[in-house]
Amino acid sequence: MGFRALGDPTAAHRHFVRAAAHIGDVPAGAYADWTRFGIADGLRTTRRNGPLAAPLERLCARGELRALGVILPPYLGDLGTEEERERLITALRMVHAARWLADDEQQALGAVISELMGVSG
Known part of the structure; x- marks a missing residue:
């Protein structure tokens, strides 16, 4: 269960910021694109509109x-x-x-x- 599901958007946002900082470690390709979109979605949903x-x-x-x-x-x-x-x-x-x-x-x-x-x- 993630931080978002546990009702801790601040911790979830910190998690997504850390993940974004390491997106370059993911090999290029469809998996990297999928991962990028997932992290970006997490960043958007854990901060103000x-x-x-x-x-x-x-x-x-x-x-x-x-x-x-x-x-x-x-x-x-x-x-x-x-x-x-x-x-x-x-x-x-x-x-x-x-x-x-x-x-x-x-x-x-x-x-x-x-x-x-x-x-x-």
Whole structure:
């Protein structure tokens, strides 16, 4: 039974942070991808909802596949490194520049980008 199941999200988050630091020890390939996504999911679920939670939920509900296709790979594999944050910001900027979203969503996405850049800068 893991820390999450035991109701200790702080300990679970520390565990996932340690796992993320050692992802490079996993041989490349499908197993490494699966492990990365599992660790990234653990990191996301043991910290506060990030700024992308609500916008992604809306995009999923609408089936906005072009935007999701660009955003989800860096989002799902994000282990919290600066390089991965930049990859995610780049994907968000690409969607924003393509103007695939309604005006209110464009503004919300711009705000998310600004917030993430503030975290990384």
